Amino acid sequence: MRSVDEVLFSSQWSAGDTPDAGFFTWDIPENILYADGALADLFGVDPEEAERGLPIETYLDRVHPDDRSQLAKAISDSIITHMNQHETYRALNAQGRYVTVASFGRGFRDRDGLPRRYVGIVVPVGEVDALPVRLS
Amino acid sequence: MPKPIGLRNLDGQKRAQLVAHLKHVSISRENSMARDSLDGPEMNENVQAVLKVLDDIYLKK
Numbered sequence: 001m002r003s004v005d006e007v008l009f010s011s012q013w014s015a016g017d018t019p020d021a022g023f024f025t026w027d028i029p030e031n032i033l034y035a036d037g038a039l040a041d042l043f044g045v046d047p048e049e050a051e052r053g054l055p056i057e058t059y060l061d062r063v064h065p066d067d068r069s070q071l072a073k074a075i076s077d078s079i080i081t082h083m084n085q086h087e088t089y090r091a092l093n094a095q096g097r098y099v100t101v102a103s104f105g106r107g108f109r110d111r112d113g114l115p116r117r118y119v120g121i122v123v124p125v126g127e128v129d130a131l132p133v134r135l136s
Numbered sequence: 137m138p139k140p141i142g143l144r145n146l147d148g149q150k151r152a153q154l155v156a157h158l159k160h161v162s163i164s165r166e167n168s169m170a171r172d173s174l175d176g177p178e179m180n181e182n183v184q185a186v187l188k189v190l191d192d193i194y195l196k197k
Contacts, residue, residue: 029182072193
C-alpha cells in the first residue's frame with residue numbers, strides 16, 4: 001500500500017483545484033453511515049439518502065470488486081484494534097466511473113469500551129479508469 | 137504417518153472450501169486476541185453483527 005504522502009503527491013489535481021473530499025460518521029452498532037454530498041458523489045449514492053444514513057454495505061458494494069475485501073478487512077481491523085485506518089481503493093462514482101480514492105478513518109469507543117463511532121474522510125486521488133462503467 | 141494434503145491435489149470445489157475455511161480460521165485467530173483485549177463488557181451483539189458483515193465481505197474475495 002502506498003503511503004499517504006505518495007497518494008496525495010501523485011494526485012492529478014493541484015492545490016486549489018482539488019475536488020471536494022467526502023466526510024462521514026458511522027454509527028457502528030446501528031450500522032448507519034452518515035455522509036455528505038461529496039462522499040455520495042464519489043460512491044454514486046443518492047446525496048439525500050447518504051445524509052440521512054445508509055448501511056456500510058451500500059458503500060462497500062460500490063468499491064471495485066478487487067479492492068472490496070481488503071477494505072472490509074482494514075475497517076474491521078481498525079475497529080477491533082482501535083488503530084487508524086488508511087486505504088487506497090477504487091470507488092464507482094456518480095458518473096459510473098471508477099475513481100481512485102484514499103480513505104482515512106478511525107473508531108471511537110464509549111465509556112464501556114465498546115466501539116461506538118467511526119469517522120473518516122475520503123479524498124479523490126484523481127486516477128480514473130479510462131472506460132466508463134455501465135451501471136446495472 | 138499420513139501424507140500431507142497438497143492444495144494442488146484437491147479438485148476445484150474442495151480446494152475452494154479448504155481455502156475459505158483457512159481464511160476464516162486465520163481471521164478468527166488474528167482478531168481473537170484483539171477482540172479479547174477490548175476493555176469493559178463484551179462487545180454487544182450489534183457490533184458483532186457489523187464485524188461479521190465485514191468478515192463475510194472479506195471472505196468472499
